[in-house]
Amino acid sequence: MDSDLKTEAIKRAKVLMVGAGGIGCELLKTLALSGFQDIHIIDMDTIEVSNLNRQFLFRQSHVGQSKAKVARDAVLRFMPQICITPYHANVKDPEFNVDFFKQFNVILNGLDNLDARRHVNRLCLAAEVPLVESGTTGFLGQVTVHIKGRTECYECQPKPTPKTYPVCTITSTPSKFVHCIVWAKDLLFAKLFGDRNQENDLFVHTGDGSDSVKPTDDIFERGLDEVSVQYGRKIYDHVFGYNIEVALANEETWKNRRRPRPIFLGDVLPEKLILQNGNLEKNCLTEDLSLSAMPSLGLNNSQEIWSLAENSRLFLEALRLFIERRGKDIGSLTFDKDDQLAIEFVTAAANIRASSFGIPLHSLFDAKGIAGNIVHAVATTNAIIAGLIVIEAIKVLEADFQNCRMTYCLEHPCQKMLLMPVEPFEANKSCYVCSETPLLLEVNTQTSTLRDFVDKIVKNKLGMSFPLIMQGATLIFEGGDDLEEDVAANYALNLDKVLTALPAPVTSGSMLTIEDLQQELSCHINIKHREEFDEEKEPDRMVLLGWTTPEKKSQGVSNGENTTAAIPAAPEAINKSEEVEVAAEISRTRRKRSEISETTGDQETFQILPDTDAKNSMDPQEVEDDDYENDLVVLDENPEASKKRRLQ
């Protein structure tokens, strides 16, 4: 390494950092110390208390301020002579277009979500700027280098999309605590405090699929003179007692399952206590996000697992505080992991439901982690990863491409290595993002609507935000909010039509062209009509093929029980020998990218899949998907496996 050459390349470089969080703070500091002079940094987030344990450029007094701006100021304090340009903005904003990206020599990602990573990948491909990508979870992390024409792109291997759960697992047959959390958060909380007009499956399927007992919504409506204690009791008895009783009536459902136990408030708490529960005066007199029901109930330790009775009291008190202290929010609340009362309510409700179904209860601390998809993060891993990013960035700037490596940061040494460099992989020829290869979509063209296609495939799978869909030369849909009124109305009409009924009918053999102008990405999808779909395994009722290893094509993306499931594990729980095998595998099959999945630290969101036919999905042969952490995933040879686990 010629050090003068190196210094020159660094000094002249103009780099863009995306993300000023855990990795970003470390990266900005290390870039500055390494002699970088012109650094641009984008981050839309503001500083939170829970950032301060690792995002060392921030202080308590900065809470609420822009990460990008505060990070810049902090670094300039010890390195005043360099130039740092902050953007307190979303990298997906239109101002950060291909031309914007083209001005940089290299892009450095320190992001925490898949959506933004994919977006940046596409802009880097379009602008032909090298990308150094990174991610950490706990003690694990990795840095990868993506250079168009030389290596694979970030999306050459399919990434796990947000975990989804079949609706009936959530509404009727939970078997994991995470199912109870999703129920409490996305159904009960949303029903009581969110937009009441939203469709919500808050009732128990009876299991025969035909006449589900759907109570009138009035039960959730609070009478004008109804005091909150009575209201709380009514809700409690309805959702934890009555609904379970109704569900139990259907013997078929419980033939191969443990029967849940209906829980009525009177059985859990003595009458006197229900009336005296909590003490409004003792709860801090705030009305903001720190309002808590815990102090007045004597619940102090959020690490502790509370009893059913304690959870029941917390449920009642949290509900009461929402009504009496935050009444103005009701009807418009959405779940927020930083809303203490919301966390308390969801923890309590999930635990009561877990009691009912014989599922182990969890502490508020753990429940918050699951409900908020909170990433595990420590300063040390971020510091190491930032150092590795800078090393790769410098190689890119020196055009020393043959020495670029992707590096895994491991928790246990593997072949004596804690930091393991691997040669970058070649591009996947069937990658729809960086090659022209068309995808294949199996879909029932007579029953699926354009809306289904846009939501499930174009937005969810292809990750496009402002798509433009063409059938031949006919434009059938365009996303975005700057459309003419009549054009927008026309597209809205199209959305509800089934594919064959579109102005330019989409039938078996049609080819659609989908474009995202901002990402400058265009891809083709061949349509194949298919009549039947397995509700449990293919709940989208459409299957996207082609963007995977070729030999699996015939089986379908989410098809086939024979594929070995991946072994997901929390970082601390990873079996040592497994990790060794994984790494041995890495060195043996350099060109295969199926051994270790990235640790992204993504803040994923859960989704509940709609199911139109409850009966099918009541099958007790439920697909295992209880890992709510996106940690190191050890895979067998087959990347399909990990895909399958995440219930596409």
Added chain:
Amino acid sequence: MAKPIYARAVADRLSLREGRLRIKMDGEELTAQETALYDRQIRVWGVDAQKRLSKAQILVSGLNGTSVEFCKNIVLAGVGSLTLMDDRLVTEDALQANFLIPRDETVYSGRSLSELCCESLRDFNPMVRVLAEKGDLAQCEMEFFDKFDVVVVTGCSLKTKIEINEKCRKRAKRIAFYAIECRDSCGEIFVDLQNYTYAQKKSDGTAECHLSYLSLEDAILIPWRNLPRKVSKLYFAMRVIEKFELSEGRNPGELSNCDLPAVLKLRKELCDAQSLNESHVPETLLERILVAGPMLYPPVCPILGGILGQEVIKAISGKGDPLKNFFYFDAADGKGVVEDISNPSSI
């Protein structure tokens, strides 16, 4: 500043139990403030580890790009206290890779590295006591060492490291000893946990695991031909360089390219004496280290400082397999390698 002790309010006021006993932990809980600040890392290593961290006393002797990275990590992690020792005044060289000191002569002139770093580090986490101590650690009274659970040294001679390591070993309590040194784009960490017992995680629960560490002096005395095959070339290169520095009475970073002929002569002597082929200590590697002199390749500092931070956190918390007993990183090949240099007969 006394640690706020959280007397848990009596949650049992209403004595409504479901036959489940509450287990009281040491009678001391993390405060709400600590729980909020450390939320993300508690999710990685647990509450018990966090409590142990908050009681740990750390000493760092020698402040450079690598050790300030370590200091940052350990202060953020929330240790009980961090004591810094380095009386050197700030120079241009001392500033490189150091983000704790503003590049402003009016701020740093006439002040010691430990004072300045101490000031900055205090800001990182108000819950950690950061202190600057004057003097030379190798000359400190034996009792001084008893104040600490972990001692980290850098930037001093092999002789000094060995002396400090021995003092740590002579105390009744176990004091974990770490030596860390970065040269150009390479780095080395040495770990001595003496006799260390921890609960090792297995696929089917945990098993008690005992590790026996050698002192630095004993570890480097192990004949090279007794070492496992394929030991990192850096291990040998570091031994040659450090021996040369010792013979010249110089500290790490005080060699230059002019010393190459003499260093190569020493390499030959050592290799001959140890019956090791000289190719295990490549000239290019030695040259690279000498040419750099006091200059560090900055991105190496957070990598070494990060690994050392993780190791110290593991040793304090008793969670995770600790490194035994050397770690090497070289930006040239990107490998971070653990080497177990111990006497085959002593295991």
